[in-house]
Amino acid sequence: MIGIARPIAMLAELTHRCPLSCPYCSNPVELTHKAGELPTEVWVDVFAQAAAMGVLQVHLSGGEPASRRDLEELVAAAAGAGLYTNLITSGIGLTRDRLLALEAAGLDHVQLSLQGTDAAMADAIGGYRGGFDRKMEVAGWISDIGFPLTLNFVMHRRNLHQLPRALEMAEEMGARRIEVATVQFHGWAIRNTGTLMPTLEQAREADAMVRDARARLGGRLVIDYVPADYHAEFPKRCMGGWGSSGFNVMPDGTVLPCHAAQTIPHLSFDRVQDRPLAEIWYEGAAFNAYRGTDWMQEPCCSCNRREIDFGGCRCQALALAGDASATDPVCSRSPHRDKVRALADAAAADAGAALVYRTFAPVP
């Protein structure tokens, strides 16, 4: 275990159930049904194990975590284990009373998603009529109660022009921070590449808007920005480096190094019901597959950025270059960079396609 850092953060995907059906959902294409979700007591034990191995923050997510009736109990258990608790929510399913109960349970922070800055856009993207109005009501309760708030604006071809309004809304809601995250192309989003991928011009426009806003709002609103990696020079440092600072626990107990890791078919994953969490982190095959730099190929191995971006995203390398150990093809130094350009061009030509929303497969 020498050389393997302790994890700092855990993403707990409590459920895949969600009233929204966003076409870029980061959940896997094969969603877990309610019957397959971990029961309360297993989550409670997982939080205790996580705290004991050095995890400091738990991000309670989904799906929509408010779809779990035991959310308040889970927050209390995580807070009781000493974890900093963050709720990542669309707001749908929260009431004022539930928020007060979450406050009493020790919830530290709320991250609220924003699909668009008006009902027409937000409800079209979320696939849920009335969702935007509900969300605005919930945002009001969140600020009345005084929860620290981060707004999360997932940005893509269709709503990128709404970024200025999203920044204003963050200020109006009293958010301290906004995440402006350009959509990532994994899973569901790959089915919507044409409709969602920003054009190069849009990506540059977003860069400029963020730069200006940071200069204007410094000290008032923190802007965390995830640019469109298809139009970037270097890839993103996925998860801060594979198996280096955090992990995800899925609704069925599967532990993943990143959201999309299950798209790499040769990896095998452990479940919290079968193996202690610490063992999964330090010894699990999937976690050790792409830890550090030993697995790298050229041009990564001799690259001066190998410990800055760790070769980028393994899932994207597999999806685009056909090899999960390859350099992330969005990297300007990747020999497969032309595939990214071709994909971006194809996307631009397919911009009018209808959105494919996420759905559950029928219960077998």
Place this chain on the structure above:
Amino acid sequence: MMEATDVPSLPRGVRTRFDDVRGVWVLLAPERVLMLDEIGLAILDEVDGTRDFGTITAMLAARYDAPADRIAADAARFLGGLRNRRFLDVVAA
């Protein structure tokens, strides 16, 4: 910049905690963790939401027997960084 009369405080959702697994003090903030060194911890120990910046630096200078202007510069840099990240509220007197 921090003025002597500015009163810094940690807002809701930001707190220090001893991480007994690693044996270090940390600052927990929304979706962020900062490992604190001795200096950062010493500064934050004096931030109680009532003391102003001048009082804080005077206390630190006395405790560590260091020149007040150097302490003030270090503390201003550290607290200013937290303030820019919205990990610190500052009320001007």
